[in-house]
Amino acid sequence: xxxxxxxxxxxxxxxxxxxxxxxxxxxxxxxxxxxxxxxxxxxxxxxxxxxxxxxxxxxxxxxxxxxxxxxxxxxxxxxxxxxxxxxxxxxxxxxxxxxxxxxxxxxxxxxxxxxxxxxxxxxxxxxxxxxxxxxxxxxxxxxxxxxxxxxxxxxxxxxxxxxxxxxx
Amino acid sequence: xxxxxxxxxxxxxxxxxxxxxxxxxxxxxxxxxxxxxxxxxxxxxxxxxxxxxxxxxxxxxxxxxxxxxxxxxxxxxxxxxxxxxxxxxxxxxxxxxxxxxxxxxxxxxxxxxxxxxxxxxxxxxxxxxxxxxxxxxxxxxxxxxxxxxxxxxxxxxxxxxxxxxxxxxxxxxxxxxxxxxxxxxxxxxxxxxxxxxxxxxxxxxxxxxxxxxxxxxxxxxxxxxxxxxxxxxxxxxxxxxxxxxxxxxxxxxxxxxxxxxxx
Numbered sequence: 001x002x003x004x005x006x007x008x009x010x011x012x013x014x015x016x017x018x019x020x021x022x023x024x025x026x027x028x029x030x031x032x033x034x035x036x037x038x039x040x041x042x043x044x045x046x047x048x049x050x051x052x053x054x055x056x057x058x059x060x061x062x063x064x065x066x067x068x069x070x071x072x073x074x075x076x077x078x079x080x081x082x083x084x085x086x087x088x089x090x091x092x093x094x095x096x097x098x099x100x101x102x103x104x105x106x107x108x109x110x111x112x113x114x115x116x117x118x119x120x121x122x123x124x125x126x127x128x129x130x131x132x133x134x135x136x137x138x139x140x141x142x143x144x145x146x147x148x149x150x151x152x153x154x155x156x157x158x159x160x161x162x163x164x165x166x167x168x
Numbered sequence: 169x170x171x172x173x174x175x176x177x178x179x180x181x182x183x184x185x186x187x188x189x190x191x192x193x194x195x196x197x198x199x200x201x202x203x204x205x206x207x208x209x210x211x212x213x214x215x216x217x218x219x220x221x222x223x224x225x226x227x228x229x230x231x232x233x234x235x236x237x238x239x240x241x242x243x244x245x246x247x248x249x250x251x252x253x254x255x256x257x258x259x260x261x262x263x264x265x266x267x268x269x270x271x272x273x274x275x276x277x278x279x280x281x282x283x284x285x286x287x288x289x290x291x292x293x294x295x296x297x298x299x300x301x302x303x304x305x306x307x308x309x310x311x312x313x314x315x316x317x318x319x320x321x322x323x324x325x326x327x328x329x330x331x332x333x334x335x336x337x338x339x340x341x342x343x344x345x346x347x348x349x350x351x352x353x354x355x356x357x358x359x360x361x362x363x364x365x366x367x368x369x370x371x372x373x374x375x376x377x378x379x380x381x382x383x384x385x386x387x388x389x390x391x392x393x394x395x396x397x398x399x400x401x402x403x404x405x406x407x408x409x410x411x412x413x414x415x416x417x418x419x420x421x422x423x424x425x426x427x428x429x430x431x
Contacts, residue, residue: 004189006175050355055273
């Protein structure tokens with residue numbers, strides 16, 4: 001039988017930087033990002049895949065970093081909230097959250113933003129139904145959700161318009 | 169943050185090596201959507217996890233047009249299942265159910281095999297697959313066997329798999345006409361799921377989520393009395409989403425509407 005190992009080397013890319021690290025198998029992606037890489041924008045709350053605060057994007061898919069193991073990142077590309085802005089220019093989703101007042105205390109915001117980024121990446125033409133279907137796995141205890149929905153819809157329309165402009 | 173205890177990893181692209189490693193203390197692992205939180209809570213304490221994701225055979229979706237079935241590898245994620253053209257064509261109800269499992273993150277990583285083998289009663293796929301007469305393909309170093317999904321799921325959080333066996337695939341006959349799946353859901357898991365297959369002479373009703381395991385009744389068309397007796401007999405769960413009486417009322421109302429039966 002192949003003997004189990006308790007740590008493994010992973011090679012992956014996070015927010016555009018290549019990394020090679022030896023990680024224990026028991027380490028979660030959230031622990032890797034927050035404790036080892038100092039990327040504390042990713043929040044941890046329920047640890048049950050329910051609240052969405054820890055959402056990051058792995059190879060384009062939204063993932064609960066609290067319930068994913070770091071050993072699975074080998075060969076992947078990870079995007080966290082820290083990787084969105086270009087210098088001082090915010091990502092269109094971040095801009096839209098600010099404009100629509102889609103945050104109050106801000107704890108859930110990185111998770112919501114990363115989920116919206118994953119959605120608009122996969123479905124640039126996302127409609128109201130898609131927005132609800134993708135965002136309904138993220139919990140916010142302040143806003144009442146309507147401003148968040150407005151923000152994601154606003155970001156979607158801007159990204160679509162920008163893509164159309166690029167195409168001309 | 170709950171820190172997981174030390175954990176081993178077995179990783180191989182070879183199914184035989186994976187099978188040689190799996191036993192009670194060496195848990196089959198794919199998406200981790202159920203296993204990682206369960207380990208965090210101390211509900212499951214395997215010495216090692218055995219990663220199934222590098223075994224290509226477990227990630228295939230294959231259509232057999234002659235037999236009229238789709239074989240879905242156990243490590244296929246809910247998102248791949250719901251987005252796959254052949255699944256959408258031949259198993260539209262299953263594809264739609266998979267597109268609403270858990271939340272968008274669970275659908276990215278969670279797998280068909282994990283969903284079935286964890287045997288959480290509040291699941292959509294189990295109910296839909298029982299209604300579709302799907303079969304489970306099971307392997308161990310001792311050999312292979314095939315069983316119905318009904319035989320695989322024996323109770324809440326309980327399957328008939330031996331500790332050294334893994335589910336490798338699910339074979340699903342093409343969806344028959346007249347099939348539908350409806351669910352009531354207020355949190356991340358369904359409260360009640362109902363799969364119907366209505367043909368010229370039969371009502372097939374499969375109830376899941378509120379039952380310990382998907383429970384099916386096959387009735388003659390128009391047999392309202394038989395349907396009422398089935399609904400009355402079901403043992404329904406009592407949890408934070410509501411008492412059994414409430415779930416029974418919802419179930420009755422849905423069946424009345426969907427089948428036009430006076431219950």
